[in-house]
Amino acid sequence: MRVSAISIAFIFSVVFVTCKEEKKVPTKTTQMKEVMAVHDELMPKMGKIGRLVGELNKIEDSTETGQVYKEAKIELQEANKAMMDWMKELGDHFDYEEIMKGKELTEQKQEWLNEEEEKVKVLKEKINGSIERAEKLLENNK
Incomplete structure (x- = not known):
């Protein structure tokens, strides 16, 4: 029994398509939506960061305790700057049509989107952590 070249090509095609279909990786559109969902979750927290910085400014001084407040304020400011830098970089790499x-x-x-996805996860931890630490400090100050 001879197997023709067409039969072999057909078998390889079926195997290739089957293997390809088994991969369930998120589509680029889904990945971008996930990245933007984290952005959308973090944006409202920028106002909270500003408010917390203002509160910490009022109680920071040159004492040891005052320096702890100053460090928390700086951490919040760095988180805010990291968000602004991340958004600028995203805008530099992708246009409106790609993002939205x-x-x-x-x-x-x-490749950039893969990197931005990792960066936004780190950014989320930085923002949430700095807010949580500042709120605890302020709560303990009451």
Whole structure:
């Protein structure tokens, strides 16, 4: 029994398509939506950061305790700056259509998106952590 070249090609095609379909990786559009969902979760916290910085400014002084408040204030300011820098970098790498409309990404932009996804996770921890620490300090000051 001879197997023709067409039969072999067909078998390889079926195997290739089957293997390809088994990969369940998020689509680029889904990945961008996830990144933007974290952004949308963090943006309202920028106002809270500003409020906390103002409160810490009022009680910071040159004493040892006052320096703890100053450090918390600086941490909040750094978290705010990190958010602004991250948003600028995202805007430098991607256009509106790619961010909001799911426009197809080049291979380079997909690599950037993978990096931005990791960066926004770190950013989320930085923002939430700095807010939590500042709120605890302020609560203990009451």
